Amino acid sequence: MRKRSLFDQIYKLRLLLVGLTLFGSGLLLAALGEWLDRGDFNHLLVAVVNGLADVLVVTGALGLALDFFVGQAKDEADLERNRAVVRELVPDFTDAVVKGFAGAPEDLERVATPELLDQLATNALALRLGDTQFASELYADLRDQAIRAPERWHDAQVRVWLHSSDEPSSTGAELFDVLVEWEYTTIPTHPVQRFACVSDREEFHELVSDVPATLTWFMTARDGLIAAEQRNYELLTFSVDGAERPIRRSQRAQGQTYSAAIGEDIVAACRPVRIRQLYRTVTPKHGHRLYFEVGQPTRQFSLEVDYTDTDIAQMSVTELVSSSHRSRVSQMPQQVDARVLGVDLPGWLLPKSGFAFVWTLVSEQPATSADGMPSARSKTA
Known part of the structure; x- marks a missing residue:
């Protein structure tokens, strides 16, 4: 009734x-x-x-x-x-x-909960795609990678310098000294920034989930390279808006960690700052590959590798990026002594987007005979 x-x-x-x-x-x-x-x-x-x-x-x-x-x-x-x-x-x-x-998103923000907004976005995407399951899974990935990301990086510039190392590894493997500089603008969400170098994959995946509080470099345990040794990985400088921050280091069996304070006041102010970090590491020459990945949604990304002071004959870059924007790859002409390979990508990059730089050493180039043809003893990369 x-x-x-x-x-x-x-x-x-x-x-x-x-x-x-x-x-x-x-x-x-x-x-x-x-x-x-x-x-x-x-x-x-x-x-x-x-x-x-x-x-x-x-x-x-x-x-x-x-x-x-x-x-x-x-x-x-x-x-x-x-x-x-x-x-x-x-x-x-x-x-x-x-x-x-x-026409007025602020009205929707005033009356809708995050759950309702997620449902509305999923429904709208399903109508556009004509596939409810595809829309639901696609939006769930976007929500986890972008909406729930603690920070967003802008105008990210990454510069890498490769140098042939004078000292081989403990097993005699020839090495490249790698100097990496990251610079980007963001609104920090953590008062302390940590940098870790590990060789255990399980620990690496655990630390990766702690981005952006912890930025992790993975070093494969081979050729006598030990992630816990300072000569193999070291944070050199860390600055916020040009102001250098003290760096502390801790070491354990499977790796090492560096930490630098951003500041509780900066986090509380919720204002954008320019972060700069410089660290060095090593990698075997025969590894033929360096991989760099963005940890947060990033807009306007540029990355360049300077391999002038090396015995690298050729270098190429492979993008692991899902973006509607086309990247711009640039390289110094042969008439210039400097050898620099760069890639720029406008628009937004989602977390876990990355770039792999692959090289071929001079010693791995095919040997040529007198008539200019490769000889039978030539080696391939």
Whole structure:
């Protein structure tokens, strides 16, 4: 049975009181008319009183009877009429609401929860793609990588210098000294920035999930390279808006960690700052590969590798990026002594986008015979 609202109950009570009042007033007037009729009063007055009494009694009784017998039907009819009006106006209401939210996102922000916004975005994407499952999974990935990302980096510039090392590894493997500089603008969310170098893959994946609080360099445990040794990885400088920060180092069996304070006041101020960090590491020459990955959503990214002071014959870059923007790859011409390979990508990069730089050493170049053709003893990279 349909429950009546408080308003309906008040309305029914008022109607009942009015009916009872009219009915009671009519009875009182009827009694008054009878008393007047027994006394020496004008017959016209008695007739008026009795007539008014009859009207009140009939009106009160009829109102109570009508409410009792047809009140429920009237309520149902009113409800159905209201429903019909609402059904007729729903398309207009819907269009007005959608257009209002589309033109004024702040209105949607005021009334919607994050969960509702996620659902609205998923539904809109499903309509555009025509595939609900694809839209749901695609938006879930975007939400996890972009919406829930603690920071966003802007104007990120990465510069890498490769040099042939004078000292081989403990196993005799020839090495490249690698100097890496990152510079970007962001609103920090952690007061302390940590840098880790590890050789255990499980620990590496755990630390990667702590981005941007911890930036991790993975060093494969081979060729006598030990991630815990300072000569193999070292944070040289860390600055915020040009102000150098003290660096602390800790060491453990499977790796090492550097930490530098950004500042509680900067985090609390929620203002953008320019972060610069410079670290050095080593990599085997025969590894043929260096990989750099962005840890947060990044807009306007540039990366260049200077391999002038090396015995690298050729270098190429492979992008592991999903973006509608086309990257620009640049390289110094052969007439210039400097050998620099760079890549620039406008727009946004999602976390885990990366660039792999692959090289071929001079010693791995095919040997040529006198007629310029590769000899049978040539080696391939």
